Amino acid sequence: MKSILNIAAYLFVSLDELPELRAKMLDECNSRELKGTILLTGEGINLFLAGKEAELRGFLDWVRADPRFKPLEAKESWSKDQPFKKMLIKIKNEIIRMNHPAIQPKEGRANFISPKKLQEWLDRGTDDLGRPVVMVDTRNAFEVDYGTFENALHFNIEKFTEFPQAINAHKEELMDKTLVSFCTGGIRCEKSGLYMREIGMQHTYQLEGGILKYFEEVGSAHYKGSCFVFDEREALEPNLDSIPLENSIRKKLIAG
Template identity: 30%
Template sequence: MKPYRVLLYYIYTPIENPAQYREEHHLLCLRLNLLGRIIVAPEGLNGTVSGLTADCEAYMAALHADPRFATIDFKVEEHDHHAFQKLHVRQKEEIVNSDLPVNPLEQTGKHLEPEEFRRLKNDPDVVLVDMRSNYEHSVGRFKGAVTFDMENLRELPEHVHEIEHLKDKKIVTYCTGGIKCEKASAYLLSRGFQNVYQLHGGIIKYGLEAGGEDFEGQCYVFDNRLTVDVNHVNPKVVSTCYRCGKTTSRMINCASPACNNHVTLCDDCGWEHAGTCSDACKEDPNLRAYDGTGYYSKQSEGYTPALGFKSRKGQESAELRQ
């Protein structure tokens, strides 16, 4: 058993004073030596954190003891070490950026547990729809799923016409941990789709609880692992190297900070091209040192773990506006 845990979770629940709770939550994470990214908003809580097993257990117990968060469904993965290098607890308007005019507490697609999803996914009346960004589904997606060429969920309204002809089908949405589907499925319902479902807990929970059957490739995650294996039944690589075209599921961030594109890059091209996605990026005078992982911690001037961005005047408020 590995000594660390990575926790992925979200919950839509009213938080009356998100600024105050952000402070409380930050202190909780500091006390438990957790690292990661957490968003606090009036509509709820969304986070991915890593820490030693005992610290993660204490964190989950603390949140479940709060009536607002008693029903949080944690996705728990084992890891050899921290999956993050810093702790960021931010206050924002939404726990996932969407700008969609919906409220998941009022209406959302029917939740399918992993085993239900596994049984239903091959039904000829079912259409799987990926609600993730293009760089996420480029490295892994469910067999036969519809994907959209979008950078983020805010662009969903621009792509709904691509599945308008499927309104008589059972639409099953999915994403990494389930959070995007809460709003995406609600939006589809508002657009006249009748039979809308969502994979509860997302790809990660499906892999943990149902073996990940028919998820082809790897699942992109928002920590320094970049991608994780999900399918333990019939795995298949579906992505190719951005540079040479060789089959690979290896995802990196371009070493050029001016680019920072998320691309698949085979190990050979990674070393040959210093972790860059193009020759122009390779000439960037601020090129980051490539260490074989393709992950680079975001540089945060004025950041301290205990205070976040408070030590740099105006930085925290700027972060909150993003």
């Protein structure tokens, strides 16, 4: 029986007094025996947590009682065992580093598309206006190796800071296409979507909630493989189960 609830969530919002906020959150997490990682920055929060359902939902209620975090939405999955070894809360400069300070998702989001609507577009290969749809994978190369959308464009990057240069190199050939950027949970696409608009690529969207939300609402349609996650489960299948041991890329690499 899978009794451990796992959540992934983020929110771009202006935050201050981060050391005090960190101390309060850490006390709450420890008192509820939660484990995982929370990143706190001046531009928002990013978290991956796991624990017993009542305790984790109680923590989310506590967080959302702060008006700044009221819109926080979480992607959910379940596991038999606790996938994290400890509870960490880190203070960082950016939720996800891009090295483009002008890109500020807290000031306004990129256009987004729901998983169900994206499935409609992919079923017929065009958007509602008849433009070809191209999926743009913003993740790192090792993540793409686990799985991605069929015929998705990816750039074999090693870190997200390489994305702007990579997409610029393909700007002209993609200008007349409808682009849908995607990542694990949506956070990288908040910045990549805004960046693509900034450089003049107007027909761009981000997949709302990322691959994990797509798995939750749609499943495996138009997706091949699994999705790497940043915990001990390694990767999730489209049914949100962890990948079988025999399919583990990480364990195969270790074994040589």
